[in-house]
Amino acid sequence: MTESPVSRLSTEDAWALLRTHEFGRLAFHLADEVHITPINYAxxxxxxIVVRTAEGSKLLGLTMNxxxxxxxxxxxEHEARSVVVRGRARTLEGHEADETEELPLRPWVDTVKLNVVAITVDELTGRSFSLTRPWMHMRPEHA
Structure with missing residues (x-):
């Protein structure tokens, strides 16, 4: 029997992956549409999961739903790992927002992001994929 190229990450490994990265993708509802955006986090x-954001469609979407x-x-080269979180976002204010000042939240662009949003994790899943990359073996040989 062949070993599956896909395996489940332990909860600890999934959290470790989340803690060692700073860029991810956030999916949220805005009216009747689902949006996804790259975002820095801690x-x-x-x-x-804590993010900073400016006023705009992302904050509006998170506030509405x-x-x-x-x-x-x-x-x-040999492995891909992915962690998906489902949860609920809430804007932090006052003391709660101030407590996030020490987090390593680095913005991608030099814009003011005064709103702090925390995502409470309801579900966390992680997968690891052993990559065989068959297309690498299909390349024509160069002379």
Missing amino acids: VDAQDR ADVAFEVDEVD
């Missing part, structure tokens, strides 16, 4: 001491999904991937 994991706080309460195991929440707190249900979100968040995903992080890691790929190298």
Whole structure:
């Protein structure tokens, strides 16, 4: 029997992957549409995913419907790992927002992002994929 190229990550390994990265993708609802956007993030001491955002469609969507999904991937030559989180987003204010100041949240662009949002994790799943990359073996040989 052949071993499956797909395996489940343990909860600990999934959290470790989340903690060692800083860029992921956030999926959220905005009216009747589902949006997905790349975003920088950090994991706080309460195991929440914390993001900063400016006023705009993302914040509006998170305010209108707190249900979100968040995903992080890691790929190298031999393995891909992916973690998907389902949870609920909530804007932090006052002391709660101030507590996130020490997190390593680095924006992609130099814009003001005053709103702090925390995603409480309801479900966490992780997978590891052993890559065989069959297309690599299909390349014509160069003379």
